[in-house]
Amino acid sequence: LAKTTQPISMDSYEGQEVNITCSHNNIATNDYITWYQQFPSQGPRFIIQGYKTKVTNEVASLFIPADRKSSTLSLPRVSLSDTAVYYCLVAPWETGANNLFFGTGTRLTVIP
Amino acid sequence: NAGVTQTPKFRVLKTGQSMTLLCAQDMNHEYMYWYRQDPGMGLRLIHYSVGEGTTAKGEVPDGYNVSRLKKQNFLLGLESAAPSQTSVYFCASSYLASAAELSGNTIYFGEGSWLTVV
Numbered sequence: 001l002a003k004t005t006q007p008i009s010m011d012s013y014e015g016q017e018v019n020i021t022c023s024h025n026n027i028a029t030n031d032y033i034t035w036y037q038q039f040p041s042q043g044p045r046f047i048i049q050g051y052k053t054k055v056t057n058e059v060a061s062l063f064i065p066a067d068r069k070s071s072t073l074s075l076p077r078v079s080l081s082d083t084a085v086y087y088c089l090v091a092p093w094e095t096g097a098n099n100l101f102f103g104t105g106t107r108l109t110v111i112p
Numbered sequence: 113n114a115g116v117t118q119t120p121k122f123r124v125l126k127t128g129q130s131m132t133l134l135c136a137q138d139m140n141h142e143y144m145y146w147y148r149q150d151p152g153m154g155l156r157l158i159h160y161s162v163g164e165g166t167t168a169k170g171e172v173p174d175g176y177n178v179s180r181l182k183k184q185n186f187l188l189g190l191e192s193a194a195p196s197q198t199s200v201y202f203c204a205s206s207y208l209a210s211a212a213e214l215s216g217n218t219i220y221f222g223e224g225s226w227l228t229v230v
Binding site for chain 2: 034036041042043044045046049087100101102103104105
């Protein structure tokens with residue numbers, strides 16, 4: 001299983017764009033990259049998922065370079081409500097989440 | 113939509129007592145999981161199930177037992193609670209994505225159960 005490395009914490013002011021980079025040097029050909037968000041006192045929730053290039057949804061964008069050894073979660077114009085822990089996960093499809101390792105994630109604090 | 117529902121949300125136990133955490137999902141998911149999360153730590157998988165009638169050990173299974181008698185329910189039991197089991201417990205479920213769908217697994221979590229063992 002590919003291990004991931006991401007910053008322990010980040011601070012940002014409201015209204016700024018936040019980029020959280022995750023490195024996964026040992027990513028395999030059939031691995032997908034998924035990001036989850038966890039608010040205090042809640043369970044994690046799915047944000048975005050991708051395999052290569054760029055993926056965008058109503059919440060975030062995910063940038064994946066050609067070598068796929070890293071990925072960047074981009075949150076546009078963050079607000080106080082984006083304060084949360086963000087987890088980067090890498091795992092193959094056709095597998096259950098028993099193969100997913102959440103780690104400690106990146107704690108994002110948005111400052112007024 | 114209910115999604116994943118956990119009960120109880122809060123519980124205080126005395127050392128040595130037993131209890132069961134209940135998890136129910138209404139998404140017809142094959143996979144179900146129990147995680148624990150301790151302060152400053154990530155989620156750690158306790159046990160999981162790949163279908164009705166099946167269970168398997170995760171990363172930290174000691175002191176816990178599980179059962180999946182019905183597809184929609186996954187029960188986590190503590191036979192003799194210890195203070196080290198004070199934690200937040202999350203139940204989750206997922207379906208098994210296939211390569212044809214060109215997507216990986218998406219896990220749906222419950223709201224959590226706060227357990228304190230004194």
